[in-house]
Amino acid sequence: MRDLEPDIIKSSGEKVKFSFSKLRRSLLKSGANESIVSSIIDEIRDELYQGISTKELYNRAFALLKDHKGAYASRYRLKKAIYELGPSGFPFEKFVAEILNFAGYEVELNKVLQGECVTHEVDIIAKKGGTGHLIECKFHSEEGRNCDVKIPLYINSRFNDIHSFEKKENQGWLVTNTRFTLDALTYGECVGLKLLSWDYPEEESLKLLIDNSGAYPITTSTLLSDSEKQFLLEKGIILGRNLLERSYLLDHQGVSENRKKRILSELSILCDISVNDGE
Template structure:
């Protein structure tokens, strides 16, 4: 059976690929098989992957909110927009979880011009800049022009002293992080130029998606028990991660949730963070 991807490409329906994505939600094999059978009974020639995703999400939600939240992870990252400001905060937290110091939204003077730097990180006294390329659409990839441009900015900054953590900090490395993917040319250029890349599926064994799972860095945008408006209010209060709700449950009351809804949100958050 042929299905239509987000890009418009027509491909064969891949049951194993769908099964693997369902298993990653944390649902057990019995639930996954039930969901697969239900989906297979409803799909038709030419159905979009978007409709299949919505159907799978709804079926998982019936079994567990946290399963649906985990399945919704990539879409949830795309909700850290629209401009990517909250994505930068999310990435800073990712590095902090790996024992870095991190600062966001800096303006630093280069040799030639000034630059806005999304995130500055430090570990073992080595300071690096992190540039975040946020895409609200699933199919927008970062091509070779992205690392070429960011390399020029890094080169303008690296030989200067900056006030970041001390008065004479040097930027010794550069990361580029995206919520989508890099093209093959972008990866080749970055490797050749000494830039570090992190995307949804790259590097294969330590990608953004794997880091999120391994460190339980689930964004609040994946929770199914909160509305989009409520998620936005929490992010304005600097609550970006699900675990931060568990650490500061009083913020749910601040945004106007009833005691019963607070109980449901905390239940989903707790189940999600116990996924691993």
């Protein structure tokens, strides 16, 4: 076996050293066992070359996982699936609200609140244990785009205006599907703004919240077509769990009974719950 660890090109254009250990961790998190992961890494090791893109590596690992089991591939493509929630960002807001529901929060979407100077539409208001949380979601549909310090600066100023009028402190959150720059993280910590991204904070990141709750977006499915996913999103089906409860919607798209069973089986394994007819 070669121990080649070439330079790879990230979606941002940054050149970094490839890490077999990082690839192994991400494959194991998909649910695949050590034997499957080792065989995939062996195949990828033989295909590595200097300057390979992370996208090409991802696509190859995804294809190999799918050969073993669709649900493994679905979990592995989670980050990409969130990008596919749509350019408007509204499905992402609903997705975050669903995750908070699973975490025991009471949530309201798109509420207009009066500030001291102007009114503000807040993406999510969440309550738990007597504490209120004002949450703004920043969705990026392009890989490689991170939230810089201008975003939390703007969001925090809005929250301050609301707090000045309401005379009470609700914790402010900023949630993104990508990553924060170092300046953004430093500013958020300084002013007490809770930041939640794909990989931050380390022990309570967006990815971990999804994995722990089984609240996977419908776009993780490897069996649904793009048009079917779009149809379901327009019907308010954000999570795989939602489709298991309303599986009759697949009939509206002319999905055959055999394929319908395969789709529901994939989603039930992915979400780790039993299949029901949803009717």
